[in-house]
Amino acid sequence: MAGPVQINIPSIIINGAGASDEAAPQAVRAGLKRVLVVSDPFLVEQGLPARIADQCRQAGIESHVYGGVTPEPTDVNVEEGLDILGKTGCDGVIAVGGGSSIDVGKGIAVMAANDGPLSEYAGYHRIPRPGLPLFAIPTTAGTGSEMTRVTVITDTRRNVKMMMLDAHLLPTAAFVDYTLTLSMPRPLTANVGVDTLTHGIEAYVSRKAGTMTDALALSCVGLVGRHLVQAWKHPGDHEARKGMMEAASLGGMAFANSSVCLVHGMSRPLGAVFHLPHGLSNSVLLPAVTRFSVPAAPDRYAALARKLGWAGEGDDSQTACERLVDGLQKLNDTVQIPGLRDCGITQEALTAALDKMADDALASGSPQNNPRVPTADEIKSLYLEAY
Ligand SMILES: NC(=O)c1ccc[n+]([C@@H]2O[C@H](COP(=O)([O-])OP(=O)(O)OC[C@H]3O[C@@H](n4cnc5c(N)ncnc54)[C@H](O)[C@@H]3O)[C@@H](O)[C@H]2O)c1
Ligand SMILES: [Fe+2]
Numbered sequence: 001m002a003g004p005v006q007i008n009i010p011s012i013i014i015n016g017a018g019a020s021d022e023a024a025p026q027a028v029r030a031g032l033k034r035v036l037v038v039s040d041p042f043l044v045e046q047g048l049p050a051r052i053a054d055q056c057r058q059a060g061i062e063s064h065v066y067g068g069v070t071p072e073p074t075d076v077n078v079e080e081g082l083d084i085l086g087k088t089g090c091d092g093v094i095a096v097g098g099g100s101s102i103d104v105g106k107g108i109a110v111m112a113a114n115d116g117p118l119s120e121y122a123g124y125h126r127i128p129r130p131g132l133p134l135f136a137i138p139t140t141a142g143t144g145s146e147m148t149r150v151t152v153i154t155d156t157r158r159n160v161k162m163m164m165l166d167a168h169l170l171p172t173a174a175f176v177d178y179t180l181t182l183s184m185p186r187p188l189t190a191n192v193g194v195d196t197l198t199h200g201i202e203a204y205v206s207r208k209a210g211t212m213t214d215a216l217a218l219s220c221v222g223l224v225g226r227h228l229v230q231a232w233k234h235p236g237d238h239e240a241r242k243g244m245m246e247a248a249s250l251g252g253m254a255f256a257n258s259s260v261c262l263v264h265g266m267s268r269p270l271g272a273v274f275h276l277p278h279g280l281s282n283s284v285l286l287p288a289v290t291r292f293s294v295p296a297a298p299d300r301y302a303a304l305a306r307k308l309g310w311a312g313e314g315d316d317s318q319t320a321c322e323r324l325v326d327g328l329q330k331l332n333d334t335v336q337i338p339g340l341r342d343c344g345i346t347q348e349a350l351t352a353a354l355d356k357m358a359d360d361a362l363a364s365g366s367p368q369n370n371p372r373v374p375t376a377d378e379i380k381s382l383y384l385e386a387y
Contacts, residue, residue: 002210005208005210005257006167006257007212007213007257008149008167008170008256008257009147009170009253009257010136010146010147010170010171010172010173010174011172011173012026012172012173012174013147013173013174013176013249014026014173014174014175014176015176015246015249016176016177016178016242017177017178017179017238017242018177018179019137019175019176019177020048020052020096020137020175020177020180021055022175023052023055023056023094023135023137023173023175024052024055024056024058024059024061025059026135026173026175027056027059027061027092027094027135028059028060028061030092030133030172030173032061032091032092032133033061033062033091034061034062034063034064034088034089034090034091034092035053035056035061035062035063035064035090035091035092035093035094035135036063036064036065036066036081036084036085036088036090036092036093036094036108037049037052037053037056037063037064037065037066037094037095037096038065038066038067038069038081038093038094038095038096038097038101038104038105038108039065039066039067039069039095039096039097039101040067040068040069040070040071040097040098040100040101041067041068041069043067043096043097043101043139044065044067046183048096048139048180049065049067049096049097050065052094052096052137053065056094062088063094064084064088064090066080066081066084066085066108068080068081069081069097069100069101069104070100071098071100071277072100072154072161072271072272072275072277072278073100073101073103073104073107073153073154074153074154074155074156075107075118075119075153075154075155075156076156077104077107077153078104078107078108078111078118078153081104081105081107081108082108082111082112085108085112086112090132091132091133092109092132092133092134092135093105093108093109093112093132093133093134093135094134094135094136094137095134095135095136095137095171096137096139097137097138097139097140098138098139098140098142098143098192099138099140099142099143099144099145099152099192099278101139102136102138102143102145102146102171103145103151103152103153104153105134105136106131106134106145106151106169106171107151107153109131109132109133109134110127110129110130110131110166110168110169111131112131112132113129113130113131113132114127114128114129114131118153118155118162119155119157119158119162121164121166122155122162122163122164123163123164123165123365124165124166124365125165125166125167126164126166127164127166127168127169129168130168131168131169133172134170134171134172135171135172135173135174135175136171136173136174136175137174137175137177137180138174138176138180138181138245138248138249139180139181139184140181140184140188140192140248141178141181141184141189141192141193141196141231141241141244141245141247141248142181142192142195142196142244142245142248142249142252143192143195143196143199143248143252143278143279144196144199144248144249144250144251144252144253144255144256145252146171146174146175146176146249146252147171147174147249147252147253147256148169148170148252148253148255148256149165149166149167149168149169149170149256150163150164150165150169150256151163151164151169152164152268152278154272159272159273160269160272160360161268161269161271161272163268163364163366165256174249176245176246176249177245178238178241178242178244178245178246179238179241181241181244181245182235182236182238182241183235184235185235186232186235186335186336187336188279189228189231189232189235189244189335190232190279190283190335190336190337191277191278191279191280191283191337192248192279193224193228193231193232193244193279193335194228194279194282194283194286194331194332194335194337195278195279195282195283196220196224196228196244196247196248196251197220197221197224197228197247197251197286197331198260198263198264198282198283198286199217199220199248199251199252199254199255199260200217200218200220200221200224200247200250200251200254200255200304201217201221201263201286201290201304202255202258202259202260202261202262202263202264202369203216203217203220203251203254203255203257203258203259203260204217204218204221204254204258204300204303204304205261205293205297205300205301205304205370205371206255206258206259206260206261206369206370206371207259207368207369207370207371208258208259208369209258210258212257213253213254213255213257213258216250216251216253216254216257217250217251217254217255217258218303218304218307219247219250220247220248220250220251220254221247221304221307221308222307222308223243223244223246223247223250224244224247224308225307225308225309225310226243226309227239227240227241227243227244227247228240228244228247228331228335229331229334229335231243231244232334232335259366259369260366260369261293261366261367261369261370261371262289262292262293262361262366262367262370262372262374262379262382263282263285263286263289263290264282264366265361265362265364265365265366265367265370266285266289266357266361266367266379266382266383267281267282267285268281268360268361268364268366269353269356269357269358269360269361270284270285270357270383272360273353273356273357274343274344274345274349274353276343280337280338280343283332283337284332284337284338284339284340284343284386285382285383285386286328286332287325287328287329287332287386288382288385288386289382289386290324290325290328291325292372292374292378292382293370293371293372294321294324294325295372296370296371296372297371297372298317298318298321299317300371301317301320301321301324302315302316302317302320302321302324303320304324305320305321305323305324305327306320308324308327310323310324310326310327311323311324339386339387340383340386340387341387345387347387350383350384350387351384354380354383354384355376355380357379357380357383358376358377358379358380358383359376361379362376362379367379
């Protein structure tokens, strides 16, 4: 028997239409006096961060906005936000946006209480002190970052996407308001939706999976099976958007307490080198990596195929696994995820980056959680297979 496992999820989760309006009252309850709202330029232009900041002001809390988060965020974003936080004396952070804004919010909240540098905290359980209270309001469905003790920040000196996992990164409260995702355009819905699916799949097949994370992971995958294509086809469908938002949060709870595996291990270097969005870099790898991994855990992958509705109870594991691999490719095609070669990457550039990407993938630790643990050469072949 394996030893006990630690599960971390936010202690306050408010789920449903209008949940984001609860952030200001909860900030009052938490005793916050001055909050920094962290978001990105697009959302600033749309007005959501200002709305949250206004609600805080009306509730008697001073608020400031850092709106400079870039997609696939960097240590520079954390430093910029930290600078404003220091100058304004904020005692809490409200991150509003996709995984990028929430991850930067996490970085700012912990760096307010730790000496750093941030790169010293890459890896597992390395952050010495708890950070400031952090509220997370996701607008994509999504990374699940609102539920996770994980942040992913690019180290601009080494051009490496650093993954940090530590209970001190966990949001104090998550506000899961699917209505904020109604505005997502189709390519974003597709990218982040397949990221969610990848979280559910990897959490379930991981060597670190357990009874509690299995329940979360299977719920996530089932919701994606029911709602992703519908949300992509009909962006205004509330039921589908709600299903995907909840899938994203469940997926976050699952993978952060189990783990991600080879897809995420390989997608981070791909994103760092070629500047692909996180969801897209996972999606292009998911079918090939699943094909590679299935033989090491056929019953687990078969259960996923059934949960997605792509195989029936009567199908044996081998058939169900074949359906899964085919289904993942078909899903990519349906929601128009381009292949790697259509992402502006030449075969020469990919080949030239293979050694670094395989080394960085293995160094992240994620491939070692995969049911089938690859060698560096196998990782390189998988990148080429996905091309
Ligand atoms: N911490 C974690 O647990 C975790 C898990 C998975 C991924 N990630 C990280 O999350 C980041 C990706 O986050 P993401 O995929 O959510 O995208 P994102 O936050 O980078 O946002 C992508 C774009 O979508 C826009 N956008 C956000 N919400 C929108 C909405 N409702 N309507 C229209 N446009 C909207 C943003 O302005 C931005 O331009 C990556 O850096 C990835 O590594 C973190
Ligand atoms: Fe992810």
